[in-house]
Amino acid sequence: MAKRIQFSQHGGPEVLQLVDFEPAAPGPQQVRVRNQAIGLNFIDTYFRSGLYAPPALPSGLGTEGAGVVEAVGAQVARLKVGDRVAYAGGPLGAYSEVHVLPEANLVKLPDAISFEQAAAVMLKGLTVQYLLKQTYAVQPGDIILFHAAAGGVGSLACQWAKALGAKLIGTVSSAEKAERAKALGAWATIDYSHEDVAQRVLELTDGKKCPVVYDGVGQDTWLTSLDCLTPRGLMVSFGNASGAVSGVNLGILAQKGSLYVTRPTLASYANTAENTQAMADDLFAMIASGKLTVDIQQRYSLGEAAKAQAELSARRTVGSTVLLP
Numbered sequence: 001m002a003k004r005i006q007f008s009q010h011g012g013p014e015v016l017q018l019v020d021f022e023p024a025a026p027g028p029q030q031v032r033v034r035n036q037a038i039g040l041n042f043i044d045t046y047f048r049s050g051l052y053a054p055p056a057l058p059s060g061l062g063t064e065g066a067g068v069v070e071a072v073g074a075q076v077a078r079l080k081v082g083d084r085v086a087y088a089g090g091p092l093g094a095y096s097e098v099h100v101l102p103e104a105n106l107v108k109l110p111d112a113i114s115f116e117q118a119a120a121v122m123l124k125g126l127t128v129q130y131l132l133k134q135t136y137a138v139q140p141g142d143i144i145l146f147h148a149a150a151g152g153v154g155s156l157a158c159q160w161a162k163a164l165g166a167k168l169i170g171t172v173s174s175a176e177k178a179e180r181a182k183a184l185g186a187w188a189t190i191d192y193s194h195e196d197v198a199q200r201v202l203e204l205t206d207g208k209k210c211p212v213v214y215d216g217v218g219q220d221t222w223l224t225s226l227d228c229l230t231p232r233g234l235m236v237s238f239g240n241a242s243g244a245v246s247g248v249n250l251g252i253l254a255q256k257g258s259l260y261v262t263r264p265t266l267a268s269y270a271n272t273a274e275n276t277q278a279m280a281d282d283l284f285a286m287i288a289s290g291k292l293t294v295d296i297q298q299r300y301s302l303g304e305a306a307k308a309q310a311e312l313s314a315r316r317t318v319g320s321t322v323l324l325p
Contacts, residue, residue, distance in 0.1 A: 003325070004096035005305045008058040010050030013306035013313075016061070023098040025071065031079055032071040032100045033087070037119035038323040039064030039094070040300075040308055041152075047092060048309070060093030061305075062323075066109060066118035067099075076103045078273065084109040086280070088122035089270065095305055097325040104273040107280040112288040120320035121156070121294045123266070125283040126276075127238070128156045130269040132164065133282065135262060136212040136234050140165030143205050145213040145228050147221055148241065149186050150177035152320065156292060157214065158184035163291040169204055171197055171221075184293075198227035212236060219243035231257035238264055295319035 002023050007015045026032045044062055046052040066086040069079050079085065087094075089105040109118050132138045138161060146161070148154045149170020161168040162185030170186040172178045178189040190200045201209060209230040215221050216239030225235055237245055245263075253259040270276040286292040297319035300308040304323070311317050 002097040003302060004060055004093065004098075005062075005302065006058045006060050007048055010048065013048070013309045015048065016306040016309070018303045018305075021096075024100050026073040026076075026100050028073040028075040029103055030073045030100050031069055031076055031085070031103050031106055032098060033065070033067040033085060033106070034070045034098055035065045035067040035094070035096060035325050036115035037066050038062055038096075038302070038325065039088075039119045039121075039123060040305075040312060040321040040323060041123055042312065044095075045309055045313055054092055060091075060096060062094030062096075063090050063092060064088045064119060064123045065094040065099060066115040066122070069106075070098070073103070079103055079106060079108070084111070084115070086113075086115075086118035086122050088126055089267065089276075095302065095323060097302065105276070106273075107277045110284055110288070113284050116296055116299075116322050116324075117287060117294045119322050120296050121283065121287070121292075122280070124153045124156055124320075125287075125292070126270060126279050127153055127266055128160050129279045129283050130264065130266065131214055131236060131238060132157065132160055132166075134269055135236050135238075135264050138164050138166045138212070142166040142212070143169065143187070143208075143210055145169045145171070145201060145210045145225070146186075147171045147213075147215050147217045147225070149181040149189065150184075151216075153216060153239075154181065155184050155295065155319070158186045159292050160286065161185065162187075163286065169201060169210070197221075197224050201228040209233065214238065217241050218245050222248075226252065226256045226259060229257065229259055231259075233257065233259055235259055235261040236264065237261065296322055298322070299324055301325075 069083045085106045086109045167187035170181040212234045213225040215225045218240035220242035298321040302325045
């Protein structure tokens with residue numbers, strides 16, 4: 001028997017229960033992992049509340065963690081019992097002492113990276129990897145705009161962009177967040193609570209604007225982001241914190257300079273075991289070199305998952321949060 005967090009109805013953090021369950025034996029291409037640390041992400045609250053539909057209820061929760069392989073299916077060739085591994089993709093159920101998932105979703109974890117670091121950084125770190133290295137390959141000297149620069153993804157993007165020699169302009173909502181973004185490597189910040197983002201971008205770039213804008217906010221920032229792009233620039237809409245962008249008139253891309261737009265997801269980039277491992281290796285190398293710091297500020301036991309989600313939703317957490325089974 002093992003323990004896991006599950007929920008039988010949608011609702012607030014109070015629907016999360018710590019229960020005993022019998023872990024399944026891994027299928028032919030599956031691996032059973034004994035979790036050592038589990039990542040807490042805002043998307044977990046969407047599954048709990050019912051905004052995103054889990055496959056069936058009762059359901060486990062969470063998609064990110066790190067641990068040790070304790071059993072493998074008959075057709076598993078890449079991993080063996082005892083391997084250190086990490087993951088950032090489904091199925092749901094990472095909030096657990098033991099988790100069974102496809103071999104293809106797991107990456108090998110080097111000794112230089114701790115289980116806590118991996119659990120805290122996989123989802124956000126792989127997102128930043130594909131954004132800055134693949135969706136648009138950021139070059140030294142590029143001036144790029146990144147919304148919510150002091151958030152979980154943004155705080156990693158500030159560091160990684162600086163390491164690439166780029167100048168990241170980060171949007172923030174307060175003076176405290178501006179200080180945090182700059183400390184992490186942002187070249188400049190714009191406080192959208194009292195500054196005009198597009199106007200400030202124009203000033204900071206000497207009228208040239210940016211070749212790429214990374215926008216995880218969505219609906220509220222869509223038009224502003226387009227106004228910050230140079231002709232033939234790329235709009236990367238990778239999240240919808242303020243709601244999804246909808247009802248887009250493609251003509252607006254023509255009016256604002258023959259712009260490009262993409263709506264990428266991690267799953268489309270980490271779409272094979274080889275691609276996922278290569279992205280993770282790049283991420284781990286950045287951490288091992290000291291160019292990327294994983295800022296874990298909160299640790300909760302597995303049984304405190306409801307409390308951890310309540311703190312996250314109330315924006316009382318800073319940096320990353322991990323659950324420890």
